Amino acid sequence: MGGLAVTAKYVVEAEIKVEGIVERSDIIGGIFGQTEGLLGDELDLRELQKSGRIGRIEVKTDVKGRKTVGIISIPSNLDRVETALIAAAIETVDKIGPYNAEIRVKRIKDMREEKRKKIIERAKEILRKWTSEGEPELKRIIEELTQTVRSIELTKYGPEGLPAGPDVEKSDVVIVVEGRADVINLLKHGYKNVIALEGATIPKTIVELSKKKTMIVFVDGDRGGEMILKNLLSVAEIDYVCRAPPGREVEELTGKEIAKCLRNKVPVDEYLSEIQRREARKTVVEEVKKIIAPQIPGEVKEAMAQLKGTLEALLYNNEWDMVERIPVRDLVKKLESFPEDKVKHVVFDGIITQRLVDVAFKKKIKTLIGTRIGNVAKQPADISILTFDKIE
Numbered sequence: 001m002g003g004l005a006v007t008a009k010y011v012v013e014a015e016i017k018v019e020g021i022v023e024r025s026d027i028i029g030g031i032f033g034q035t036e037g038l039l040g041d042e043l044d045l046r047e048l049q050k051s052g053r054i055g056r057i058e059v060k061t062d063v064k065g066r067k068t069v070g071i072i073s074i075p076s077n078l079d080r081v082e083t084a085l086i087a088a089a090i091e092t093v094d095k096i097g098p099y100n101a102e103i104r105v106k107r108i109k110d111m112r113e114e115k116r117k118k119i120i121e122r123a124k125e126i127l128r129k130w131t132s133e134g135e136p137e138l139k140r141i142i143e144e145l146t147q148t149v150r151s152i153e154l155t156k157y158g159p160e161g162l163p164a165g166p167d168v169e170k171s172d173v174v175i176v177v178e179g180r181a182d183v184i185n186l187l188k189h190g191y192k193n194v195i196a197l198e199g200a201t202i203p204k205t206i207v208e209l210s211k212k213k214t215m216i217v218f219v220d221g222d223r224g225g226e227m228i229l230k231n232l233l234s235v236a237e238i239d240y241v242c243r244a245p246p247g248r249e250v251e252e253l254t255g256k257e258i259a260k261c262l263r264n265k266v267p268v269d270e271y272l273s274e275i276q277r278r279e280a281r282k283t284v285v286e287e288v289k290k291i292i293a294p295q296i297p298g299e300v301k302e303a304m305a306q307l308k309g310t311l312e313a314l315l316y317n318n319e320w321d322m323v324e325r326i327p328v329r330d331l332v333k334k335l336e337s338f339p340e341d342k343v344k345h346v347v348f349d350g351i352i353t354q355r356l357v358d359v360a361f362k363k364k365i366k367t368l369i370g371t372r373i374g375n376v377a378k379q380p381a382d383i384s385i386l387t388f389d390k391i392e
Contacts, residue, residue: 008055008075011109012087016059018068020099024059027070030096031057033311033329035089037351040375042223043085044353051247053077054086068096072103079249081200081224083108095311153187154180157195158205165192173214175262176206176238178228181251182218189255200228202235210236216265218242220249233268240265296369296391304347304369304388313348318366320345332359340364352376352385 016027032045041047048054055075061068072090076083087105095101157164163180171193177183179196186194197206209215217232219225221244232238242265244250245257253261266274296304297320307314313331315323323343326334328350335343336359345367346360352370354377360368361380369386379385 008077008111010076010078010080010083011111012072012074012076012083012090012105013107013109014072014074014087014090014103014105016068016070016072016096016101016103018096018099018101020066020068020097021063022061022068022096022099024061024070026097027059027061027072027101028057029329030093030101031072031090033327033350034093034095036328037353037356037374038089038092039085040223041354042375043082043089044355045086047355048078048086053247079220079222079224081227082222085224095309153192154184158203160198160203160205162195162198162203162205164195167192168195168209171213173216174209175216175218175242176232177218177250178220178225179251182249185251185253186218186258189258191258197228197232200231202232206232207236210238214239216240216242216262218244218250218261220244221246222249233272238268241268241271242266300345300347301391304391307347307349308371308388310349313346313350315343316345316347317342318344332356335359335363335365338363345369352387354378357383357385 018027035045037044045054045057049056053076055077058073059070061070074086074090076086078086087108091103091105093101093103153166155164155166156162157168163183165183165187168174173193175186175191175194177186177194177196179198183194183196195206195209197203215236215238217229217238217240219229219242225243229241229243242261244253244261248257250258300314300316300320303314303322311328313326313328315326315334317323318341324334328348331346331348331350332355335346335356340363343363344365346365347369350370351372351374352368353374356368357376357379360383365383367384367386369388369391372387373385376385
């Protein structure tokens, strides 16, 4: 499956072993099908490819006896946390077609690091040539470059050596960001009271700072930023929450965008109240679903029990007569192609995603039954969304 062209920051490289002979398209289809909804809509591989944040998945295969082995390459323009999540997700794929399979990630190449190595080697060549042509001019340029780098004023703070600006100690207000690149970007735009977490584990230095200073947390506008924010709020005394625009990273924001985000910071109590309201709305929707849950015929329950592990979907009409049996990977396209009244109930061996719910609502489907519910934020009241275990 293709996507927008990606200038990749990282490339996930993995090995695959399949207990049978399969095509490259089978492997790619298996990866998309078995990871759909696993990490929520924000990290769904199909959606990431459409937006150009994940590139074309390349697979090179070789047949050895009755087995297929190969190398999988996935270009990523996500951040490090999200890329690691995608890498872990593809390792959960355990079947390609009817055959057992195993995927193991070997490494994640930092393409920027590869470019930096090439740049350094090329710079050495340029400098050697330059030196022979004009030593005094070279010294002047190097001094200018050194002064420019020093003007950024990146320092290390605390026992952990956290990347920080020079004013963290003397400022009453401290801005906490995710990584070193975020610190550099804020320093470039004049914010010197900034410090980075440098990882998912919250450093003790940050916890101690939060006890004596006003703390503003400024994270990326993605799932990774949300996870880091939750971890931080659980251990440190945070005063304000600030997020980059959806899908954006703090390290890439302009000075104007940074200023706007900081102006729109939210007191932590207000942020937590909004989280609680979201959870409350979700609970109400789930209770409504229980009330209007349909009566499932016995033969459908039997078919559902046999469906596990098949990666297939059963489509029923209003009277619970089967209309068609299809692979899960074709479910959304198939539903979109049907007229509104043809399918009313869907039972499938897969994860219920927001994309599927939206299509079901459009086609006036009454019931969706899957193995589990993914990151579904909008649940229409007239669709019963159920899981196998609840029915059993």
